[in-house]
Amino acid sequence: MAVDISLIKKLSCFQGLTKDKLDAISQISNSVCYLPGHILFEQGQKGKTLYFLIDGDVEVLFKSAYTDPRRVDMISGAELVGCSAMVPPYTYKATEQCLTEVEVLEIELEALRNLIEKYPQIGLKMQEHVIKILYDRILHFRHQI
Amino acid sequence: MAVDISLIKKLSCFQGLTKDKLDAISQISNSVCYLPGHILFEQGQKGKTLYFLIDGDVEVLFKSAYTDPRRVDMISGAELVGCSAMVPPYTYKATEQCLTEVEVLEIELEALRNLIEKYPQIGLKMQEHVIKILYDRILHFRHQI
Numbered sequence A, B: 001m002a003v004d005i006s007l008i009k010k011l012s013c014f015q016g017l018t019k020d021k022l023d024a025i026s027q028i029s030n031s032v033c034y035l036p037g038h039i040l041f042e043q044g045q046k047g048k049t050l051y052f053l054i055d056g057d058v059e060v061l062f063k064s065a066y067t068d069p070r071r072v073d074m075i076s077g078a079e080l081v082g083c084s085a086m087v088p089p090y091t092y093k094a095t096e097q098c099l100t101e102v103e104v105l106e107i108e109l110e111a112l113r114n115l116i117e118k119y120p121q122i123g124l125k126m127q128e129h130v131i132k133i134l135y136d137r138i139l140h141f142r143h144q145i
Helices: A005-010 A019-027 A108-120 A120-144 B003-011 B019-027 B109-118 B120-144
Strands: A029-034 A039-041 A047-054 A055-062 A072-076 A079-081 A095-098 A104-109 B029-034 B038-040 B049-055 B059-063 B069-076 B080-082 B094-099 B103-108
Touching: A005 A019, A005 A029, A019 A029, A019 A108, A019 A120, A047 A108, A072 A079, A072 A108, A104 A108, A108 A120, A120 B019, A120 B120, B003 B019, B003 B029, B019 B029, B019 B109, B019 B120, B049 B109, B069 B080, B080 B120, B103 B109
Parallel strands: none
Antiparallel strands: A029 A104, A039 A095, A047 A079, A047 A104, A055 A072, A055 A095, B029 B103, B038 B094, B049 B080, B049 B103, B059 B069, B059 B094
16 A cells, blocks of 8 residues: 555645645555456445546446435546445435546545544545535535526 | 623523633624614625524525525524635625624624634634534435435
């Protein structure tokens, strides 16, 4: 485990963090590639991993009590995936599946929580980024209403 | 300005914070009542204030490039209002208007940012709460698709 700090530096959610914090994040990150069809995680599962999509497309599948899983969103390019597992009850809110070959950075959430306890600035920065992503999704829905 | 700490303690987004932090929040909070029809803030405006809706109903009005403002959501009971202004670019993403008489706690965002710099745990806790609220809104939309 561990990736080069230059990979971490590029991600928008870490912009503005000091080198020691970027270095600490790189130490708990792992670079992985997946084939199309691979399921990153399933709706309702306890979240163990946070993903930073570096390259490729991921579809977001959502199942309600009355419907089968269906696509409600798609994520492309550099973005956070699985961020619902960062906050209580620490579960994934949808199933996310690779549509293409994808390259991700994986971070174990337990290691991340320990890091945030040591450096709260990392948590503030990441959660601020998650809030921005979620507002973008909400705006997307509002435009459709 | 300043409200009783017992009011702050009740709000779910501050659950688990220590007394010194709750006290610091109460010092920068102000209790205000508004009449039906009062506009708390307008879409696109720079955010100066964060609101904790204590009692009453607020409607969320959204205007796209192609439509007039129309209701896309309603907020009732104890909830955060105006949280988009907590993160860059620090603007409100919708217009929010009182539907009934409402009671709110108001916090100046600049004072809140200074407080979070001193006590990052307050920021982490509040952001975590905002993320949960936004996921609830997204799930609401997903159920409608």
